[in-house]
Amino acid sequence: MTKSTPFRIDRRQALGLIGASAASSVLPRTGWGASHDATEMVRAHGYSFYGDLQYPADYAHWGYVNPDAPRGGEIVIGARGTFDGFNRWAWRGNPETNSGVVAESLFGEMPWGGGLPADSITDSYCLVAREVEYPEDQSWVTFHLRDDVTFRNGAQVTAKDVVFTHNLFLEQGIRSYARSVGERVIGAEVIDELTCKFTFAEGISRRSLISQVGGSPIFSEDWYKETGERLDEPSVLSPMASGPYQVADYEFNRYVVYERNPNYWGWDHPANKGRFNFDRVRFEYFADDTAEFEAFKAGVTNFRTEGSTKRWATGYDFPAVERGDVVRETIPDETAPNNSGIIFNTTRAPLDNRNIRHALSLAFNFEWVRESLQFSLTTQRKSYVEGQDWEAKGIPEGAELEFLQSLGDVVPPEMLTEEAVLPHTSNPRNPIDRRNKRAGLALLEAEGWTLDASGKLVNADGEQMSLNFLVISTWDDVRKASIETYVRTLQDWGIAVDAATVDSAQGQQRFLDKDYDVIHTRILTFASAGTGLQQLFGSETAVVSSYNPSALQSPMVDAIIEAALATTTREDEIIALTALDRALRWERIQVPEGFVAEYWTAQYDMFEHPADLPPYALGVLDFWWMNEDKHKALKDRGVLK
Known part of the structure; x- marks a missing residue:
């Protein structure tokens, strides 16, 4: 399990989401x-x-910042992959x-x-x-x-x-x-x-x-x-803008340094008090997560947010940790978890069939992955808005049932009488759960896919089911192992799967072009009925939206979004959002993975943050700061490069 994502998707990347949450x-x-x-x-x-x-x-300032936080120093963070420019909004x-x-x-x-x-x-x-x-x-x-x-x-x-x-x-x-x-x-x-x-x-x-x-x-x-x-x-040019940081130095595919703009107009604005405290923010680029972590151990980088359960459980036993030079923090995360998991591209046959998506979902064994790869540190996500007031539960009733009934025939009758879709359970002792295999193959047979004499899953024309799984070379080992386990199960079912890894540049372009059948990524969560929901889940922009990796085109989901946008009270909005969560789960566009309801940070012992962090951001690069005395002590002892 990893808490990171294959691509950083936020509003500034491409101005994509209109009034919807782009991250938790x-x-x-x-x-x-x-x-x-x-x-x-x-x-x-x-x-x-x-x-x-x-x-x-x-x-005077935001209630969660330290308005007297010292400014100065450099935070160095690892990054994976490559880059070829600074126009974040370019489509290519x-x-x-x-x-x-x-x-x-x-x-x-x-x-x-x-x-x-x-x-x-x-x-x-x-x-x-x-x-x-x-x-x-x-x-x-x-x-x-x-x-x-x-x-x-x-x-x-x-x-x-x-x-x-x-x-x-x-x-x-x-x-x-x-x-x-x-x-x-x-x-x-x-x-x-x-x-x-x-x-x-x-x-x-x-x-x-x-x-x-x-x-x-x-x-x-x-x-x-x-x-x-x-x-x-x-x-290669950075657009001319007015922000507090600017590009200071870089070498393509190796590093980039952002420095505070000494002539920034807004240092004394109350919105900026206690913020932007690092003079320099440096990102060191690495080919993979192993090289990135080794650089942290060596003091080349000095801060990381850990996303690997395996590494959090077993990797922090090096000398700097034992001496106390590197400290770890577990910080509560009050936001809804990332909707990470295996996503089906619904524009590709046979994945345009909900029953087939349901069948293929059964090949994923979360319990085995959790125990064997994630050190039992994760909880399986049930909802697209896990833990929020608008998480769908049980059979729709009351105001939610009335809302769904008001939408007419676009809502399947069974969704009105069945409980909200929950993840299936699996045998943790074997990655291939035989019970789920039987159920999955039965669903596939009902849709015209059967096993031939050689064990291949074929259609009426004798063509084997074949899937392309987009995998990026920079993804961490646990994520890749989870994908490999799922792929082996699909192959055991008689399905041909191409899961060859590609580099980050090729992977980014294929992601944007939706050139894949299956991908392990995330769908953004939501907290309000903004029109950005149409870019997350709506049919109108499904094929071109980078925020809709499943390319979902559902008349039911469209109708729910339109009705949600027409609500005038928070109470009615929550009812509509609950119905949206229920509908997305019914569509079976994603196999949910596990989540950790905490931030895991590891840093050389020189960074500090407010005692009471806000509920909706960790804010390391926004309102944390460096203790210069601690930094000097680490440098004097040769701990940091």
């Missing part, structure tokens, strides 16, 4: 920002759909994973990944903007920009840059984003130098649209015109 720590921002009546205009320092903003207009190529950190938005974000603030799932606060204004029906929104925001080249950030960037993403951004936003945001205009307005389409849910336009990166129009750069093309 990236949460939707929707709604009202101040009290109002039917005719009142809202002018506020932020935006929240449910109730008043948590922080007042004169807040293999850009450096963290290169979106250079950009900022009208609303504040956590540039290394996550929603801001990290102690709320409903609030957004102005950053580049000083104030947001909108009518009760949210048919449009106006942002009033600060007059002291500058790009890293010193040029002022103006409303024309905001509108230019919005249009740039529509013209050159990823297809699912351009299609979804273009249909919903029908106007973007410059009112004056520091004021811009966005107008939204009629007859649609406007839930999350203010958050979307307020959370989009802002680039320099002049820089794009002067350089001739394109958003959709790979580039």
